[in-house]
Ligand SMILES: [Zn+2]
């Protein structure tokens with residue numbers, strides 16, 4: 036999605052919400068950054084002066100939450116919220132509690148992230164190390180449209196892909212040609228062969244699917260495939276799922 040189309044989407048939805056805004060909703064002020072800055076900041080972050088305003092402005096927090104409906108907050112942003120240190124707490128509350136984003140709620144409650152946050156909370160892991168680890172997590176979310184018969188060849192196969200922000204991990208969750216649900220993990224770095232990665236498929240109303248495959252080297256770096264079994268066994272629980280793949284730290 037281009038910045039332009041993202042901005043159009045945000046603007047459209049924001050205008051609609053404003054029509055129904057409760058009395059006393061704070062209007063946009065002179066100091067509120069333009070919408071394109073929200074789009075830019077979702078990749079490059081805010082300047083300190085902007086962040087200071089955005090943190091305390093009801094309008095800007097609402098705009099941010101609107102934007103997160105189309106492009107989710109980063110894992111680092113989620114982690115800061117989990118640690119009670121988010122600069123955008125109002126927007127994050129809105130995203131998690133009002134919009135009830137299943138992806139971000141699932142990630143925040145997931146075992147690997149809650150454990151990482153616990154280590155940061157107790158001081159066993161420094162914040163910079165946590166941030167570095169989070170940059171190596173590949174996430175993807177999507178829906179499996181279940182039509183009742185996975186053997187039908189004309190049906191589009193389920194596949195979601197994600198890449199970690201630092202590019203060290205690529206992960207795919209897919210329906211194989213044999214109708215097996217499988218996760219494929221790749222790393223461009225051949226040095227990572229022999230390392231174990233954590234795979235979690237977060238599902239709504241069901242326990243996560245968990246695997247810990249070891250990477251093997253191949254021509255392009257290294258990879259691993261884990262088969263969870265016949266996709267029909269999981270169909271209904273994958274209607275809104277999130278794949279998270281991460282490095283185990285030493
Ligand atoms: Zn503002």
Ligand SMILES: [Zn+2]
Pocket residue numbers: 103107108130136137138139140
């Ligand atoms: Zn989200």
